[in-house]
Amino acid sequence: MPEPEVINVTVNGQRLSVPAGTVAASAVARAGLVGFRAPVRGGPARGPLCGMGICFECRIMINGQPQVRSCQVICREGMELRTDDLANA
Amino acid sequence: MISPMPECDLLVVGAGPAGVAAATVAAERGRAVLLLDDTPWLGGQIWRGEQQKPTNAQAQTWLNRLARSGVRIIGEARMVGLEGPGRYVIETPDHHWTIQPKALVLATGARELFLPFPGWTLPGILGAGGLQTLVKTGWPIEGQRVVVAGSGPLLLAVAAGLKKAGANVVGLFEQASPASLARFGTQLIAHPDKIGQAFGLRRQLAGVPYKLGWWPVRAEGVNQVERLVLTSGRQTLTVDCDAVACGFGLVPSLELPTLLGCLLDGEAVAVDAGQQTSVQGIFAAGELTGIGGNDKALVEGQVASLTAIGEHAAVFPLHRSRNGWRNFARALGKTFKPRPELLKLAEPQTIVCRCEDVTYSQLSGYTSWRDAKLQTRCGMGPCQGRICGAATRQLFGWGMESVRPPVLAARVASLIPSDERI
Numbered sequence: 001m002p003e004p005e006v007i008n009v010t011v012n013g014q015r016l017s018v019p020a021g022t023v024a025a026s027a028v029a030r031a032g033l034v035g036f037r038a039p040v041r042g043g044p045a046r047g048p049l050c051g052m053g054i055c056f057e058c059r060i061m062i063n064g065q066p067q068v069r070s071c072q073v074i075c076r077e078g079m080e081l082r083t084d085d086l087a088n089a
Numbered sequence: 090m091i092s093p094m095p096e097c098d099l100l101v102v103g104a105g106p107a108g109v110a111a112a113t114v115a116a117e118r119g120r121a122v123l124l125l126d127d128t129p130w131l132g133g134q135i136w137r138g139e140q141q142k143p144t145n146a147q148a149q150t151w152l153n154r155l156a157r158s159g160v161r162i163i164g165e166a167r168m169v170g171l172e173g174p175g176r177y178v179i180e181t182p183d184h185h186w187t188i189q190p191k192a193l194v195l196a197t198g199a200r201e202l203f204l205p206f207p208g209w210t211l212p213g214i215l216g217a218g219g220l221q222t223l224v225k226t227g228w229p230i231e232g233q234r235v236v237v238a239g240s241g242p243l244l245l246a247v248a249a250g251l252k253k254a255g256a257n258v259v260g261l262f263e264q265a266s267p268a269s270l271a272r273f274g275t276q277l278i279a280h281p282d283k284i285g286q287a288f289g290l291r292r293q294l295a296g297v298p299y300k301l302g303w304w305p306v307r308a309e310g311v312n313q314v315e316r317l318v319l320t321s322g323r324q325t326l327t328v329d330c331d332a333v334a335c336g337f338g339l340v341p342s343l344e345l346p347t348l349l350g351c352l353l354d355g356e357a358v359a360v361d362a363g364q365q366t367s368v369q370g371i372f373a374a375g376e377l378t379g380i381g382g383n384d385k386a387l388v389e390g391q392v393a394s395l396t397a398i399g400e401h402a403a404v405f406p407l408h409r410s411r412n413g414w415r416n417f418a419r420a421l422g423k424t425f426k427p428r429p430e431l432l433k434l435a436e437p438q439t440i441v442c443r444c445e446d447v448t449y450s451q452l453s454g455y456t457s458w459r460d461a462k463l464q465t466r467c468g469m470g471p472c473q474g475r476i477c478g479a480a481t482r483q484l485f486g487w488g489m490e491s492v493r494p495p496v497l498a499a500r501v502a503s504l505i506p507s508d509e510r511i
C-alpha cells in the first residue's frame with residue numbers, strides 16, 4: 001500500500017496536516033509552538049536541542065504517553081500531541 | 090518478552106554511513122549480517138530522510154547496495170549492555186533479546202558538543218546538526234532568520250542545507266581563527282574531494298555573511314531566542330534572528346564502547362589497522378574512532394567489516410584511503426579545537442545541566458564529575474550526562490567516567506540475565 005503524502009495529527013487538540021515523514025517535534029513547531037516542556041526549576045519552557053534523541057528537551061505527551069522524545073517519533077495518522085500537560089514538567 | 094536469538098556472523102550497531110558500509114560488504118560476501126539502529130531511520134545523522142526524499146547520490150548508492158545485500162535490518166533496536174562475554178543485550182520497544190554474534194562492529198557515531206553560554210536554553214537555539222536533522226524531518230524553517238554559529242565543517246553543510254530549505258541564513262560564524270583555517274587549507278590538498286565539497290558549499294552559500302574568529306557570547310529573548318550577541322574578542326555584533334543553529338563540533342558517543350571495555354585513545358575509541366578495538370572481536374568505525382566525516386566513516390566501516398569476517402585481501406586496497414582520512418580527522422581536530430574564550434562564556438547563573446537545571450556556580454568547586462553529580466544532580470537527569478558531560482569535561486577538566494549499564498535508560502527486564510528470567 002502506498003504511503004499517504006499527508007498525515008493528520010492534533011497538537012493540543014488542534015488539527016494539523018503535515019507531510020509524511022514529519023517527526024512529532026516538527027509538527028509541534030509547525031503548529032506555531034516554541035515551548036515543549038517546563039524546566040524542573042521554572043523559567044521559560046524548553047524546546048528541542050539535539051534533534052537526535054539524546055538531550056530529552058523535546059519531551060511531550062504523545063497519544064497519552066508522557067515524556068516521549070518527540071524528535072524520534074514519526075507522525076502517524078490521528079496521533080495526538082500535547083505540550084500543555086503538566087506531566088511533561 | 091524474550092524473542093528467539095537470531096544467529097549471525099556479524100552484528101553491526103548503528104546504521105549511519107559506517108554501519109551501512111560495514112553491514113553491506115559483509116552481506117555481499119555471503120555472511121549473515123544483522124544491522125541495528127536505535128532510531129526508525131537508516132542512514133544515521135547525515136542521510137536522515139534519504140529514503141523518503143533522495144537528494145544525495147552517495148547515500149542512494151549505499152542504501153541501494155544495502156537493500157540488495159540481504160542484511161537483516163532492525164530499526165528501533167538498541168544495544169544496551171552485555172550479559173556475559175560476547176553476549177549482547179538488545180532492546181526494541183516491546184522485546185529484548187541477547188545475541189552472540191561471531192563479531193561485532195560498533196558504529197554508533199557522534200553527537201554535538203554544546204558549550205553553555207547565557208541564554209542558550211531559550212527555545213529556538215538548537216544544535217547546528219540538530220536543526221539540520223530536524224529540518225530533514227519536517228521542521229519549519231522557511232523564511233526564518235537563522236544564525237549558524239560554533240565550529241567545524243558541519244556548520245558549512247548546515248548553513249547550505251538550511252538555505253536550500255528556504256531559511257534566511259543571516260550569518261555563519263566560525264570560532265576558529267583565519268590563521269588556523271589557513272593551516273588546515275594546506276592539509277586539504279591531500280583530499281581533493283573535501284576541497285570540492287568545501288568550494289561547492291561556498292557557492293551554495295553565496296550571499297551568506299561568513300566570519301572566521303567569531304563566537305556567540307549571549308542569547309536574548311523572552312520566550313524564545315530573539316537575538317544572538319557575538320564577538321571576535323575586539324568587536325561585538327548583535328544579530329536579530331528567529332533561530333540559532335549552534336554546535337562546537339562533534340564528540341564520539343563513547344558510552345557503548347566504554348561499557349564493552351574498549352580502550353580509548355584520547356576522546357575516541359582506540360583501534361588497530363583493521364579497526365579492531367582493544368577487545369578481541371569488537372571493531373569500531375566512523376565517528377567513534379575520531380571525528381572525520383562521512384568518507385572516513387564509509388572506508389572504516391568497510392575495513393572493520395572485512396577484517397572481522399577474515400577477508401583480508403579485500404582490506405588491503407582500502408588502507409591508503411583509510412589512513413588518509415584518519416590524518417584528515419586529526420587535522421580537523423586541531424584546526425577546530427574550541428578556543429579558551431569559549432570555556433569562559435557561562436556566567437554564575439547560566440544553566441549547565443539542562444535536565445536538572447544546575448548552574449555554573451553550583452558546579453564550581455567540585456573536583457570530579459562524580460562529586461558534582463552526587464551533590465548537585467548534574468548529569469543525573471534523563472539525558473544521563475550526554476549533554477553536560479562533554480561540556481563539564483571541557484569547562485572543569487573532569488575526566489570520563491566508567492559507564493555502568495544501562496547505556497540509555499534500558500527497561501529493567503533487559504538487565505536481568507536471561508537464565509534468571511521466568
Ligand SMILES: Cc1cc2nc3c(=O)[nH]c(=O)nc-3n(C[C@H](O)[C@H](O)[C@H](O)COP(=O)(O)OP(=O)(O)OC[C@H]3O[C@@H](n4cnc5c(N)ncnc54)[C@H](O)[C@@H]3O)c2cc1C
Pocket residue numbers: 050051052102103104105106107108125126127128132133134135136166167168169196197198199200201216217218219221222243246247250339342345374375376377381382383386496
Ligand atoms: C546531529 C548531527 C547532524 C549531522 N548532520 C550532518 C549533515 O547534515 N551533513 C554532514 O555532512 N554531516 C552531518 N553530521 C556528521 C555526520 O553524522 C558524520 O560525518 C557521519 O554521518 C558519521 O557517520 P557514522 O556512521 O560514524 O555515525 P552516525 O551517522 O552518527 O550514525 C550512528 C548511528 O548509530 C545509532 N546508534 C547510536 N547508539 C546506538 C545504540 N546503542 N544502539 C543502536 N544504535 C545506536 C544512531 O541512531 C545513529 O543512527 C551530523 C552529525 C550530527 C551529530
Ligand code: FES
Pocket residue numbers: 047048049050051052053054055056057058059069070071072
Ligand atoms: S531534541 Fe534532543 S532528544 Fe529530541
